[in-house]
Amino acid sequence: MKQRGRHRRRRRGQALRATLTGTALALTAAATLISTSQATGANSPGGLTPLRTGASSQLSLHENLASRDALDTLSGNMGGNVGVDGVLRDADRPMRNTADCSADERAALPVEPTATRAYCWGDDDARTSGWQPRSVTTSGDAEDDGTWGTHRVILAGWTHRDGRAAAPDRDEGLARIAVVDATDPDALRYRWVLLVAPRAGGKDFTAVHAGLGGMVWYQDKLIVTADHGEGLLVFDLHRLLRTDVDSGAVGRVGHGYSAAGYRYVLPAIGSYDLEGGSCARDRAVPCIGSLSLDRTTAPDSLVATEAADDRPERTRLWRYAFSTAAYRTGLLADAQGHVSAVEAWTTKGSGISGALSHRSAGDREAKWYIGRPSDSRSGHGSLWRQSTEGAEAATCTADRSHACWGLGTGSLSYWQQTGELWSLTGTAGHRVLYAVPLSSVDGSLG
Template sequence: MKHRGRHRRRRRGQALRATLAGTALALTAAATLISTSQATGSGTPGGLTPLTSAAATGKLRLHENLVPRDTLDTLTKDMGGNVGVDGVLRTADHAMRDKADCTADERAALPVEPTATRAYCWERGDAQTRQWQPRSVTTSGDADDDGRWGEHRVILAGWSHNDHQAAAPTRDEGLARVAFVDATDPQALKYRWVLLVAPRADGKDFTAVRSGLGGMVWYQDKLIVTAAHGAGLLVFDMHRILKTDVNSGAVGRVSGGYSADGYQFVLPAIGSYDVTGGACGTGTGTGAGARTGTNAAVPCFGSLSLDRTTAPDSLVATERATSAGAERARVWRYSYSTAAYRTGLLADSQGYVDAVEAYETKTAGLTGVLSHTPSGTREAEWYAGHAPDSRTQRGTLWRQTERGAKAATCTADQSHACWGLGAESLSYWQETGELWTLTGAGAERTLYAVPLSAVDGSLD
C-alpha cells in the first residue's frame, strides 16, 4: 500500500499538540530526585567544534550499494507479495502497557526533568527477557510530515539480540527485529515483531541481518539502520514487507516455503551504505585524542535521527560511544535525495554520499543525538544524550551549539543527570512537537515522549 502524500497539515498538527498537552497522561517524575551517589554529568561539554577540512570530512564518505531490482522482485513474488505496514498492524498480537500498569522500576526509569507526557511499557514477556534489548526508535512522524502512514500513526522500535546470554540459541546471535507499534489510539498501543533479513543473490532465499540497531530512521518509504558493529548503514523498503509460511527456527528458504526463526513477517534489505575509508574504528592517531580532527579513526555509526528543518531533509548520525571518558566524538549529517525516483535514499554523486556538516563534541558516551533548527532562526541546535559510566545511573540530555551547551539541573548538588535511565536514540515527531526515546537498561524498559518545548524550558 502506498503511503499518503507529504501534506502540510498545520492546523491538524496544532490541534493535536493542544490535545496532547491538555489530555496527556499527566505523568509525574520518579517518586524522588536521584541521590548524590547517582549524580553524574555536573560538568559541561562546551560548544560544538566544526569539522571543515577535507581530511576530516572525507572519513565520513559513504558508497551506496543497491540490491538489483530483479533480485528483490523475485523474492517478493515468491513470498506472495508485499503485505505492507497495514498488514503487519492488522495482526498486532502484543499490547503495550500504559504508565499506570508499568512497574515501579519501569516508572523510575523515566526522566526527572523534564517529565514525560506519555509513557508505555512492553508486554511482560518482552519487558522481562534478557535475550533482547531495545536500542532505537523512529516514527511515522519521520516517515511523513502529516505524521501518518496510511491511516495509522506508527512507532518503530529496534531491538537487538543480546549475545551475552548463556541460554540464548547460537542461531539467534546478532539478530535484529523491529516492533511495529500501532499508536493510532494513544491509549491502546499494540505491536507486532518483524525480523530484518537480507536477500541472497538470486532472490530465491534470504538470510538473517546481524545488526546492533543502535540507530534507525524511517523516511518516506525507506528505513535506514546501522549495520553490524556500526560498520555503515543498511536500507530497507517499507513496500517490501513479506510474510513467511513456515514456522520453524530456520531463517530462509526451507522445505515447504520460507521461515524466519518463528517470526511471521520479514523486511528484506534493499541496499547498504559502506564507509569508504575502510573498517570503522581504524585510524592513525593514538591516545585520548585519537578520534579527533584529521587523525580521527573511520567512525563506527552509533545512533541516527531525522532533521526536517534542513533543506533538503537530512539524516543525522553519531559516532558509536566507546566510553563515558575524555574522548571526543563526532556528529554529522547527510542530505536526503530530492529525486522522485530515489525516495528515502541519501543524496549521491555517482554512487557516493558526502557529509554536508560535521562537528566534534566533548559529550563522550553518546547515545542519541537530534538536530533541530527553531523556527525563525538559522542555527541548528543539537540535543545530545550522554550515558554515565554505570547503567544504574541516569543520563544527561545536552543542547549544544557552537557557542556552548545547556542541560537541566534536577538535584541540590547541581547534577545534570536528569534524563531517562539507560535512554537510547532520539526521534522528533514534528507534527506533535514530541521528542520520543526509549530506555533499554535492565528491567526498566519504557517508551516515552517529552515535548521538545519542555526540554528547552528545563535548560539552565
C-alpha cells in the first residue's frame, strides 16, 4: 500500500483521461422524449449572495472522535482490518455496461450534455424500492493521482427508505456503501458494505442511520451526511472489517459478528455535530443536504448545501477547510474540535440535489454547479452554473428547456484526473451511475 498523504504525481494523466473519457454515448434520441411541459428550474436562481456577517456561525460544527482503543478492540475481535483492497478482491456483483442497460435506465441519463460513461447496477439492486442510491465519491477525491493503491475506486451511498406500512422501523435510515472497482472501465464490479458504529468499548457494534445525501472520500476518511441532515459522520477506510456470521442480526452474535447478511462493515470513528443544536428544532440551523470536495481551494475544502425542503427562503451553500496537520488526515479544521465555515453564500435555487464548487485557471472566483430536480417525478432535472455574477443552465437543443440533467440525480463529484463530473440517478428501474466531462457541461450552458 502506498503511503497516504498528498501525492502530486501527474504521470499517466493524458492516458488516464483518454481511457476514462471514451466515446460519447449515442443517446441523443432521448431528447425527443423530453417535452416542454417537463421543463424544470426554468426560473433562474440568479447569482450567489454572500451570507451576511455573523450568520455563518449557525454553520459551525463540533468534532467528536471515538476512542482509538475501542476501534482497535473491534478490529482485533473481528480478525483485523481488511481495507478497501480486501473488499475489492471480494467484489461479487458486476455492473452492466451501457449496452446492457434497459431503455428506461438509459432514458434516465442526461439529455445534454450526454454522458460519456454509464453503468447500471445488478438486477436486484436496480429494482429494489427499499434502498435508494443518493451520493457518489471516488478515489479521484481521495488522492491527487486518482487511485487508491493500484485501483481506481467509486463509492456509492445508498439509504434504506421504504414507504410500505409493513416495513420494519428498525431498517429505516440504514446506510450501505457500494465499493466499486473501476480499474478496468469496461468491467466494473462492486461489493456492499454496511455502515455501523462501535459500542460497548469496541466489543460490539450497531447499525448506523445516515441520510447519505452527500458523501466525500478524502485521504483515508469518508465523511457522510447523518440521518435527516443532523451533522456529519466520519469513517476510516483503513478500518473496513469482515463479519463471520451470516444472519439477520447486526452486531455480536455468540462468539462472532453479523451484519444483516452483509459480509463487510465500516465502523464510524466520529461525528461532526451542529453546534447550534438540532436543525429540526431550529430553522436558523441548516440541515445538511449534500457534500462534495473542492480541490481548487487552499487548503482543500468540503462543500456543503442546505437540505432540500419547501422553505420559501434562500438556500445556503458553504465550505469547511480540511486540516493540513499530518496526524489529522482527512479531518476538518483544528485539533480543538471546532469547525467553522470559511465561506458561505445563499441562492434562490431550491431543492438542490447536488452541488460542486470548482475554480479553473484564470477564474476570478469559483463556479458552482447546482443540480435541481424536476417538479415532476417523471421529469429530468436541471443543472445550473452559478457565481456571484449570475446563473446559466444546460439547455436542451430539442425544445430549449432546461430539463436536460439526469432523472432524480443525487450528489456530484469531480474526478480531477479525468475532468469528469460523476453522479447517479435514484429512481427504481431508472438507476444509472454516470460521468459527464465538465468541459461538456460548460459547453452546454446558455
